[in-house]
Amino acid sequence: MSDAFATHRANLAALAARARLRSLRPREGVDFASNDYLGLAGDARLKRAISAAIERGVPVGSGGSRLLRGNQAEHEALEEDAARFFGSEAALYFSTGYAANSAILSTLPQKGDLIVYDRLIHASVHEGMRLSRADQAGAEHNDPQCFADCITHWRARGGKGRVWIAVESLYSMDGDKTPLDDLMALADAEGGVLLVDEAHATGVFGPQGRGLAAHLEGRDNVITLRTCGKALGCEGALVCGSGIVREFLVNCARGFIFSTAPSPLMAAATREALRICADESERRERLFALIAHAGQALAPLGVAPTGSQIVPIILGEDDRTMAAAGAMQAAGFDIRGIRPPTVPSGTSRLRLSLTLNATPDDVTALAGRLGELLR
Numbered sequence: 590m591s592d593a594f595a596t597h598r599a600n601l602a603a604l605a606a607r608a609r610l611r612s613l614r615p616r617e618g619v620d621f622a623s624n625d626y627l628g629l630a631g632d633a634r635l636k637r638a639i640s641a642a643i644e645r646g647v648p649v650g651s652g653g654s655r656l657l658r659g660n661q662a663e664h665e666a667l668e669e670d671a672a673r674f675f676g677s678e679a680a681l682y683f684s685t686g687y688a689a690n691s692a693i694l695s696t697l698p699q700k701g702d703l704i705v706y707d708r709l710i711h712a713s714v715h716e717g718m719r720l721s722r723a724d725q726a727g728a729e730h731n732d733p734q735c736f737a738d739c740i741t742h743w744r745a746r747g748g749k750g751r752v753w754i755a756v757e758s759l760y761s762m763d764g765d766k767t768p769l770d771d772l773m774a775l776a777d778a779e780g781g782v783l784l785v786d787e788a789h790a791t792g793v794f795g796p797q798g799r800g801l802a803a804h805l806e807g808r809d810n811v812i813t814l815r816t817c818g819k820a821l822g823c824e825g826a827l828v829c830g831s832g833i834v835r836e837f838l839v840n841c842a843r844g845f846i847f848s849t850a851p852s853p854l855m856a857a858a859t860r861e862a863l864r865i866c867a868d869e870s871e872r873r874e875r876l877f878a879l880i881a882h883a884g885q886a887l888a889p890l891g892v893a894p895t896g897s898q899i900v901p902i903i904l905g906e907d908d909r910t911m912a913a914a915g916a917m918q919a920a921g922f923d924i925r926g927i928r929p930p931t932v933p934s935g936t937s938r939l940r941l942s943l944t945l946n947a948t949p950d951d952v953t954a955l956a957g958r959l960g961e962l963l964r
Contacts (some may be wrong), residue, residue, distance in 0.1 A: 590650035608907040621702035621955060625690035626793050626898050627872045628945030629822025629862055638861035639854050646858060651850035655914040656839070659850035662777035667856040668827070670758045674863045675799055675815065676765050676806040679837055682859075685715040686788055686826040692842035693784060693812065693828060695720035695753065701750035705739045707757065707767065709733065711786055712931075716757055724748060730760075733771040740779055752781030759790040762940060764899030764934050766790075766801060770909060775804055782810045792820025793898060796875060798866040815854075816830040826857045833857045875945060883941070886956035900941040901927075902959070910937035916962055921953045 592598070604610040629635060640662065645651075653659035664682050671680040682922045683689035694717025697766050698704050706714060709730045718725050726739035740752055756767045769785065776783040787800040795803035805811045812830040812907065817823040828838065838845055862898040867870070876898060884894035892902055904910045914926035917939070930939045939959075943952070 594953075606724050608911055614918075616752050616923065618918055618921045619951045619955070620944055621922055621924040621941055621951075623942060623944055623946065624678065624789070624819035625822055625946060626820040626942075627798075627822065627823055627865075627878060629792075629820070629865060630837040632822060632865070633863055634865055635822060635858045638858050642852055642854055642857035643725070648853055649852060649855050651853055653850065654846065654848060655850045660854035661850070661856070663853035663856040663860075664850060667860050670863055670869050671815070671827045672829065674797070674867065675813070675827075675829045676891070677813070677831075678801065678807065678809075679830065679832045679835040681825045681828045681835045681845070682851060682856060683828065683845065684815060684848055685824075686711075686786075686818070687716070687722075688844045688848065689816075689826040689828050690714050690786065691717040691720070692838060692844040693814065694718050695843040695844070696777070697782075697812070697834065698723035698753045699750065701748075702738065702753060703743050703748055703750060704753045704755055705736050705757065706755040707758055709763070710755060710757055711761065711788070714786065716942065723750070723753070730764065730769055733768055733775060736772060737775055740775075744918060752779045753784060754781060755784040755786075759787075759794070759897055759899070761789050761899065762927060763901055764895035764897040766897070769802055773790065773811070776810060782812060784812050784814075786814045788816040788819060789897075789899065791815045792862075792866055793876065795875060797870070814873050817859045817862070821859060821866070823859040823862050825851045825859065827859075872945060876943065879949060879952065882947070883943055883952050887959075889939075890956065890960050898943040900943065902939040902941060903936050905935055905940060907937045910939065913959075913962055914939060917955070917958065920958050922951075924955070 625749035647663055651661055668680040668682055690711060690713035694714055698721055700722040704718055704725045705728055706724050707730055708727045727738050728735040740957055759766055785802045787802055790801040792798040794801045802813050809831050812834055815827040817825045844874060880898055904913060910926040917924050919946050924939050924941055927940045
């Protein structure tokens, strides 16, 4: 009998030979790997919010898609609270950020339009573009002139549709911020739409943690994605924008229409997470103090601060990176190695994620052990 998965086995063997075979690992050691930036994932207020929701009869599961019987009062309450908190006209709750990005890019840009995207943008955006009928052009990372040039070249070839500019506000692997105001001006000049993935900025940056694009929210040509599973400590994602964007996604986004709705208990927890962001500014203050401390502790190692909670320590080679990650984990620090294709070839790195699950002393100890290892 032939091996139906012979090709798959060969592909996995090839990944292993290049030190790129992935595997699931347990949670061990001090957290320098998660996206739980504000330490909310295990917070008592979120636990109480879920307990209270159960007590008032909120079900664990939604029981169906939102367009069938899965639309729960908690979903709608979260969307109302989120729109009010972030300053948008409307919001729509998805099960994951991946599903939300895929839905936005595959549904909203139309045939004859152009999507100009940052080359380092999330994989979920690429997945949405793969399903889109719009033209596409990749721009160099954080280079507004390159975005403009892409549009100019497309227009010169006869492009006449709408321009959609897709970026992250804070990049997940480099921890750097995008020049949002420059790209907003470009979108305005082109009569286009700015799509901003605020996954890693929501809860951390902006007034009350409303993100780096908070000052742009409410404009009819701005759409933001707010994931709930990172700094908010919950699960799912919120697409914030105009009422017409919400209505079009409800009617035309296949990833929304044909997916079972997220747990209404998670919607209740996310509502509480937004209240925590509004109430407890000291969490962000502690996180930024930790970021500053990390900058000082890592400076002797030649690690440049990013000004954010994401600090890449670029080692280059895959083998060296994974060996360093394994040694740090064995020393009690949960920091993970990141390799291509997640990052460009030759830039394998340790991705240091700073969260309130670690203390300044933990950061000092990590920097000391890492210095010994790299020497």
